[in-house]
Amino acid sequence: MLEQLLIFTRGGLILWTCREVSNALKGSPIDTLIRSCLLEERSGLASYTYDAPGASYTLKWTFHNELGLVFVAVYQRILHLLYVDDLLNMVKREFSAVYDPCRTDYSDFDDIYRQLRLEAEARAEEVKKSSKLGSKTISKKQDQVQKTKYDQGGKRSSVGDLKSDGSDGDSGQGNKLENGHVNGGSLVEEVKPRGFVNGKENLGSNTGAFDVNKLQKLRTKGAKKNDSVATSKGAKAEPKQKVTKKNRVWDESPPEVKLDYTDPVTENGDEHVKIVAADEGESMMDREEVISSDSEEVEDDEAVNDAKVGTKSKGWFSSMFHSIAGKANLEKTDLQPALKALKDRLMTKNVAEEIAEKLCDSVAASLVGKKLASFTRISSTVQSAMEDALVRILTPKRSIDILRDVHAAKEQGKPYVVVFVGVNGVGKSTNLAKVAYWLLQHKVSVMMAACDTFRSGAVEQLRTHARRLQIPIFEKGYEKDPAIVAKEAIQEATRNGSDVVLVDTAGRMQDNEPLMRALSKLIYLNNPDLVLFVGEALVGNDAVDQLSKFNQKLADLSTSPNPRLIDGILLTKFDTIDDKVDPPFSSIYCLSEVGAALSMVYISGAPVMFVGCGQSYTDLKKLNVKSIVKTLLK
Numbered sequence: 001m002l003e004q005l006l007i008f009t010r011g012g013l014i015l016w017t018c019r020e021v022s023n024a025l026k027g028s029p030i031d032t033l034i035r036s037c038l039l040e041e042r043s044g045l046a047s048y049t050y051d052a053p054g055a056s057y058t059l060k061w062t063f064h065n066e067l068g069l070v071f072v073a074v075y076q077r078i079l080h081l082l083y084v085d086d087l088l089n090m091v092k093r094e095f096s097a098v099y100d101p102c103r104t105d106y107s108d109f110d111d112i113y114r115q116l117r118l119e120a121e122a123r124a125e126e127v128k129k130s131s132k133l134g135s136k137t138i139s140k141k142q143d144q145v146q147k148t149k150y151d152q153g154g155k156r157s158s159v160g161d162l163k164s165d166g167s168d169g170d171s172g173q174g175n176k177l178e179n180g181h182v183n184g185g186s187l188v189e190e191v192k193p194r195g196f197v198n199g200k201e202n203l204g205s206n207t208g209a210f211d212v213n214k215l216q217k218l219r220t221k222g223a224k225k226n227d228s229v230a231t232s233k234g235a236k237a238e239p240k241q242k243v244t245k246k247n248r249v250w251d252e253s254p255p256e257v258k259l260d261y262t263d264p265v266t267e268n269g270d271e272h273v274k275i276v277a278a279d280e281g282e283s284m285m286d287r288e289e290v291i292s293s294d295s296e297e298v299e300d301d302e303a304v305n306d307a308k309v310g311t312k313s314k315g316w317f318s319s320m321f322h323s324i325a326g327k328a329n330l331e332k333t334d335l336q337p338a339l340k341a342l343k344d345r346l347m348t349k350n351v352a353e354e355i356a357e358k359l360c361d362s363v364a365a366s367l368v369g370k371k372l373a374s375f376t377r378i379s380s381t382v383q384s385a386m387e388d389a390l391v392r393i394l395t396p397k398r399s400i401d402i403l404r405d406v407h408a409a410k411e412q413g414k415p416y417v418v419v420f421v422g423v424n425g426v427g428k429s430t431n432l433a434k435v436a437y438w439l440l441q442h443k444v445s446v447m448m449a450a451c452d453t454f455r456s457g458a459v460e461q462l463r464t465h466a467r468r469l470q471i472p473i474f475e476k477g478y479e480k481d482p483a484i485v486a487k488e489a490i491q492e493a494t495r496n497g498s499d500v501v502l503v504d505t506a507g508r509m510q511d512n513e514p515l516m517r518a519l520s521k522l523i524y525l526n527n528p529d530l531v532l533f534v535g536e537a538l539v540g541n542d543a544v545d546q547l548s549k550f551n552q553k554l555a556d557l558s559t560s561p562n563p564r565l566i567d568g569i570l571l572t573k574f575d576t577i578d579d580k581v582d583p584p585f586s587s588i589y590c591l592s593e594v595g596a597a598l599s600m601v602y603i604s605g606a607p608v609m610f611v612g613c614g615q616s617y618t619d620l621k622k623l624n625v626k627s628i629v630k631t632l633l634k
Contacts, residue, residue, distance in 0.1 A: 003057065004089075005113070006030060007095060007106075014067075016095070016106040016164065018113060027052030029074055033059050037399070038070075040605060041389045044361025049077060052598065053561075057209035062088045064096050065369040066329065071095075083117075083124035092118045129267040182337065283438040284613065284621035329369050330378070338382040339364055342633075349632050350595030352544050355602050365391055387629055394598065394625045400568065402530070403442055406499055409529060415447075415493040416500045417526060419486075420570070421519060422534035423546055424507035427572040427612060429458065431534060432502050433465035435570075436619035439500055440469065447498040449489035450475040451482040454506040454515070462504055469617075472496070482506070483522040490526060503528065510549035513557075520557040523564050532609065533566045535600055537574045543596045544603045551604060568609040571598055571623070594631045597623065 004025060007016045012034075029050040037048050038061075039439060048059045056077040063070055064539050071092050094112055219489050339360040346356040365386045372381065399405075402416075409416040418435070420428045429452075436446045448466050450473060452458035459475050466473035474489035486503050493501045505522065508515035533550060546568070555563045597608060608623040 001079070002073060002075050002087075002117070003083070004072075005091065006072045006074075007091070008070055008072075010068045010070060013104070015104065016109050018110075026055040029057045030072060032113070033061070033072065035397070036605065039358055039392060040602070041362040041393055043288075043365045044358055044363075049407060050320050060084050060088060062092055063365060064092055065366060066219070066371060067096055067099055069096070069099065081124075082127065083120035086123060087117060087120040090120060148338075148560075171592070179379060221594070237297065246474070281618050283434075283441055283618050284608075285438045286441070287621070329371055330367050330381075332364055332368055334378055335364050335367055335382055338379045341379075342382060342386055346595070346598075346632060349597075351632070352595075352599045352603075355544070355599055359386070359389060359602075383633065387633060389634055390598070390629045390632060391625060393602055394608070394623070394628055397605070398607070400607055400609045402609070403439075403444070405529065406439075406444055410499055413494075415490060415498050416529045416530075417490060417503065417528040418500065419503040419505060419523060419526075419528045420532050420534055420549070421505050421566070422507060423509055423536075426507065426534050426536045428507065428534045429461050429465065429504055430615075431570055431572055431610070431612045431620070432462075432504055433469065434612065434617050434620040436465070436469055436471060436502055438620055440471070445497070445499045446471050447493045447496070447501050448473040449486055449501055449503045451485045451489070452504050452506040453478045453480045453482055453485065458504070458506065472498070482518060483525045486522055486526050510546050510553060516550075516553040517557045520554050520563075523554065524558055524560055527564070531564060531567045533568070533604075533606070534570045534572060537571045537596045539596060544599045547600050547604050568607050569604070569606050570610040570612065571597060571608055572612040574611045574613045594628055597628055598632065 002018070003147065005018045006014065008014045032050055033048050036046065042048075043061070043063070046060070047443050048061075050057045050059060057074050058077045058079075059072060059074050061070060061072045069092075071088050073083065073088055077080050091113060094116060095106075095109060098109065116508075185395075223449065343356045343360045344362075346359065347353055358525070363382060366389075367385055369383065372378065402418075406416040420432050422428050432448070436448065437445050446469075448462055450459045450462045450472060452462070453476070459477065463473055463475065474485070474492050476485045476488070482505060489503065490501055503522075503526075505519060506515065508519065510516070533547060535546065537543075539546070551565045554565055558564065568617070600606075601608060611621050613621055614618045
């Protein structure tokens with residue numbers, strides 16, 4: 001039974017819903033569909049599954065892009081309703097005929113819907129009966145063939161007794177039984193190889209036979225000829241002179257190299273806590289980036305644009321005529337060349353193939369049925385739609401103003417807790433120090449919690465950052481439970497009046513279940529305000545696997561009915577996005593980083609809150625969405 005059918009505009013105005021629903025839907029499947037699927041550019045999917053306590057629903061939808069309408073059907077996941085797609089298409093056709101942008105009440109559509117549903121259900125029953133009847137007919141025919149082919153009485157098979165021309169298969173060869181022997185069995189047909197006549201090799205006729213001996217002779221002649229040519233060329237070539245390696249000159253007294261880069265220590269043993277001068281200055285988080293308009297990169301040549309979208313160049317007049325006098329409504333076949341070119345372009349920027357394909361499907365779903373404006377090309381329309389889709393994906397769906405959240409937590413009398421998680425070697429401790437430096441510039445008191453009790457040297461590394469930044473650190477050494485250490489650190493920060501607690505955790509691979517279980521325990525026990533996944537921007541498609549499995553493990557290993565997942569992303573090693581590396585390596589790294597950013601945001605839905613772009617404390621900035629989109633579609 002269909003639970004609900006809803007019609008609403010893209011702006012969120014509900015126009016009509018079926019009024020035969022006796023039980024209200026559990027949870028909010030429609031809101032979740034809009035938030036997690038339609039706004040995340042996953043509208044190209046065939047269906048969406050919503051799980052709620054005590055119920056599980058399947059949602060299917062379709063669009064009328066010209067009118068800006070969305071049609072959504074909801075039914076129990078356990079049911080397999082075959083008529084839903086057909087019903088949605090019929091409702092879309094009938095409702096678009098009566099739709100008026102000035103109307104908000106469509107109560108008269110109830111009778112039309114009941115009739116459409118009855119027709120869809122009847123059509124589905126007919127298809128089901130015809131499929132069952134067809135399967136029974138096929139099975140009966142197969143049984144008849146088997147009975148005719150294999151007779152239990154040992155008689156001659158009616159299938160094998162006749163040739164293709166209808167004559168007796170045993171004429172002129174005696175009375176053979178079914179297996180070609182006197183004792184019976186199945187008839188074995190003698191198959192002669194092609195090119196042989198009456199048992200002899202046919203070499204003179206053109207019947208497809210091939211002379212292997214001639215081929216071998218030709219090969220031997222060619223080999224001899226090549227050898228003779230090679231020897232003649234080798235005789236003319238001059239012998240290469242032997243290159244002698246120059247002897248290395250060793251310096252007996254090499255210059256002294258400074259190996260100790262730690263802070264200097266006074267004669268009394270007191271350590272200097274002064275910040276290095278190179279690390280001082282304003283953090284890049286507070287700088288506004290200005291993007292220059294690259295108007296010179298806009299390609300005006302229609303032939304080049306045609307080549308990019310996979311179509312042949314037909315000249316200015318023919319292409320413009322195609323734009324004006326083309327089809328009234330766009331179809332998916334019209335969009336395929338441009339979508340294929342966009343998919344290939346995204347994949348060259350190191351976007352995962354699965355994500356690039358889903359993006360193109362979503363763009364196609366948003367354009368099918370729309371009218372092409374005058375003097376507008378299909379390629380430019382698809383490009384504009386993809387640009388809007390990328391902006392929607394990369395733009396955060398919630399507030400990422402950490403400073404505001406810190407002050408809100410301070411008013412409640414508790415510290416703001418941030419937990420840094422990620423795989424090994426991505427730079428969690430270093431970027432934690434960058435975040436601490438940025439918070440210090442905004443007059444926020446910070447305390448570090450050394451909860452990486454697994455890796456050797458992790459506590460000393462964090463202690464060095466805390467000493468250079470002149471902030472307190474809470475540590476308990478190694479081989480301690482990180483969840484307990486984090487809990488005690490939060491209690492200590494509450495007593496000392498610290499505004500923010502930055503929790504450093506051990507790096508762990510997404511497949512390491514013991515360490516992932518410990519991380520899930522830390523998050524569940526301390527309930528942090530923000531769980532930041534620190535990911536390396538250079539890993540490309542591996543970031544998708546890391547992030548998805550981190551979320552999956554945190555959900556599976558959590559003891560809470562509502563498990564806590566990753567809230568935000570911190571991308572490290574993003575410093576080559578501005579082409580600071582000499583070509584050609586700058587473009588390679590730039591493509592990899594941009595593709596990783598899009599893949600990670602798309603797969604998790606979590607926003608990129610910080611971007612690490614260097615090795616000093618000031619090298620931390622926000623993600624510029626316009627710059628990323630421009631690079632992806634360049």
